[in-house]
Amino acid sequence: MENSSGEESEFSDSEIADYKDKPYQQLRDGTLKVKYSNGILKCPFCAGKKKQNFKYKDLHQHASGVSKGSSNRNAKQKANHLALTLYLENELAHEAETPLKAAAPAAAATVSDKKDLFCWPWTGIVVNVVKEPDTEDDIENTGYWMKKFAKFKPEAIELLAADDANQSAQVLVRFNNDWIGFKNAMVFEKYFEASHHSKKEWSDAESPKDSKIYAWLARANDFELQGAIGDYLRANRELKTVADLDQEAVQTRNKAVVMLASEIDMRNENIDDLQIKFNQKSMSLSRMIEEKDNLHQAFYEETRKMQRLAREHVKRVLDEQEMLNAELEKRKKKLDAWSKELNKREALTEREKQKLDEEKQKNDMQNSSLHMASIEQKKADESVLRLVEEQKREKEEALKKVLELERQLDAKQKLEMEIEELKGKLQVMKHLGDEDDTAVQEQIKKMNDELQAKMEEMDGVEELNQTLVVKERQSNDELQEARKELIKGMQDMLGTRANIGVKRMGDIDLSAIHELTIKKLKERYDAEEAQIKVTELCSLWQDRLKNPDWHPMKVVAFDGAHKEVIDENDQLLKDLKAEWGTGVYDLVVTAYKEMNEYNPSGRYVISELWNFKENRKATLKEVISYILKNVKSLKRKRG
Structure with a gap:
């Protein structure tokens, strides 16, 4: 966001209107976000504050109030909030709150009187179910009635016991207990009213002559009937009005x-x-x-x-x-x-001779100055040689100290063994001897003295050992510093054409890349553009080597151990090999391995003393020998 980008530019209050355009454009193109999911509005210029959820009206009031002037707001904040005010008015005006209207519940069905008591769940009563020889099995099957009343979408069919006197049975049709079920129940009742087989016709006909069924929707009077229907309804249904539901x-x-x-x-x-x-x-x-x-x-x-x-x-x-x-x-x-x-x-006149003497004196003085300059140059050359010899001597002294340390370690181990042996003998003498035996006591005392002497010698060896360890570390640090100085100061002297030189570890060889790719590039581009493409290719892969997110390595088992090797299935390396061949591929892989070995965390190129003849890291002895040879050859050339 703009207010957290670290810019410190300020302007006066009179320039607020001129500086509102940039944040306004950022609001329009979505760089600064105002509207979030669920219709939430937030101020993008006050992200760190606790209050962040606004309605349109509140956010507009906040932005307008800040933009019109507050003593603790700077001109930049006022310009940002002025842009937000314009954005709300021009782009989000449709977000202004409109009063919500409560949705009126849809009428489930048209009912003449909402105070009528119905049996709930909605139940249809079917009577005059006469058993006949050809329909006796069907009317006792609920599946038959479900199929018969399928268009009314009943939920279940309940059969009541038949009247053996007139072979008549009653069927109760139960509908869903929601408003859709009520609607289906009313359609069920209207259907039988339309065919004149409703409750009214059933009540008017004391003994119907036909065998057609009569049906209606169960109400309070059916709930209070005496008989099987009333008993069943009172046990399994409730009386409710439509208004109650x-x-x-x-x-x-x-x-x-x-x-x-x-x-x-x-x-x-x-x-x-x-x-x-x-x-x-x-x-x-x-x-x-x-x-x-x-x-x-x-x-x-x-x-x-x-x-x-x-x-x-x-x-x-x-x-x-x-x-x-x-x-x-x-x-x-x-x-x-x-x-x-x-x-x-010299044979000229006295005056000329005198003049010649003066010239000679002057010439002698100049010769003397030149001689001193030559001596100083010689001293500088000798100083370089002395520095190299001193580094060589320090390394030899470090090696001597390491050997001395190893010798002292062997002496320490030998003393430890002798001490343990004396301790064992002393314990044996204590167990075998008699406390009153004077000879044994003298022997034990002698062995104790010898053990004490060995312990004191051991302490001396330990102290000497620690001193040598400290000196060895100091010598090692001095050698590392000397190596750094050689890398730093002798880069121009040590070149890659000689056996010993300075190599940039993790650096792709541009000349080798050029040699391998220039022919193919010249087929696609002209000579000048081909040279540029070679440089671009080398720069591209050098940047990829520095990228810590690119890690084309995999772990494999080798001789019972695990080691990291180049992943040949890495897509970037596969594309490189397919386009430019094995030579370029090998150069990139070699540079990646060098960087992974010498600087895996920093991932930038570092310099190292290198033995080009044997393709390995050069030792200080090799570098010093090479420098001595070069210094002597340079002296011979100057002489």
Whole structure:
């Protein structure tokens, strides 16, 4: 967000209207988010505050109030909130709250009087079910009645015992206990009313002549009947009005709505808290990542700058030395010529002779100065040799100290064994001897004295051992520092053309890449563009080597152990091999292995002393020997 980006630019209150356009555009293109799920509105410029959920009216009031001036708000915050006010008015005007209308419950069915008492669950009564020879089995089967009344969608069929006197039975049809079931029950009753086989016709006909069934919807008077129907209804049904059921449904629905609203409020509150924490963590993480990137970039730039300055310094010193040597030789030759010329004129007049003497004195002084310069140059060369010899001597002393340490360790182990042996003998003497035996007591005393002497010698060896360990560590640190100085100061002297040189570990060989790919690239591009493409290819893969997220390695079992090897199924490496061949593939894989070995955490190129002949890390002894040879050859060239 803009208010957390770290920019410190400020402007006056008179310029607020001019600076509102940028945040307004960020609101329109979605860079700054206002509307969230479930219709929640939030201020993107006040992300760290606890209150974050707004209605349209409240958010508009908040943005308008901040933009119109508060003593503790700066001009930038006012401009941001002015942009938010315009965005709400122009883009989110449809989010303004409109009064909600309560939905009227739909009428379940058309009922003439809501105070009529019905048997609930809704039940249809079917009478005049006459048993006849051809239908006797069917009317005692509930499946028959379910099929017969299928268009009314009954829920169940209940058969009552038949009247043996007139072979007549009663059937109770139960419908769903909701409003849809009530609607189906009313349609069931209207159907029989339309065919003149309702309760009214059944009551009017004392003994119906036909065998057709009569049916109606059970009400209070049926509930109070004496007989099988009334007994069954009183035992399994309740009397309720439509208004009662309507009120129960409204209460149930309202209760569910209240519970759901409460749960929604709780979840929204949890979401708000999580959103606040998420915003805070995101802002903190963004700042940390930015600071880390800045520090890494600064470190990388400073390292490159120091390396460049070191190379330039060494080159400048060597160039100046060559120039001084050339100037010195030139002046020597010139002075020699003058000396010869002066000798030829020695027979001239006294005045000329005097003049020649003065010239000679001047010439002698210049010769003396040149001689001193030559001596200083010789001292500088000897200083370089002395430094190399001193490093060689320090390494030899370190090796001697390691050998001395090993010798002291052997002596320590030998003393420990002798001490344990004396302790054992002493214990044996104590167990076997008699306390009154004077000879035994003297022997024990002698052995105790010998044991004490061995223990004191052991302490001395231990102290010497610790001293040697400390010195060995110091020597090792000095050798590591010497190695760093050699890498740092001798990069121009040690080249890759010689057997010993400085190698950049994890650096892809641009010249080798060029040699392997230039022919194929020249088939696609002209010569100049092909050179650029080679450089781009090398730079692309060098950046991938520095990426810690790319790890084309896998673990395999080898000789009973596990080791990491290159994953040949890595998609990037497969594409590289397919496009540019095995040679380029091997160069990239070699550079990745070097970086993974020498700098897996930092993942940037580091310099190392290297034995190019044997393709391994060079020892200090090899480097010093090479430097001595080079210094002697340089001296011979200058001489």
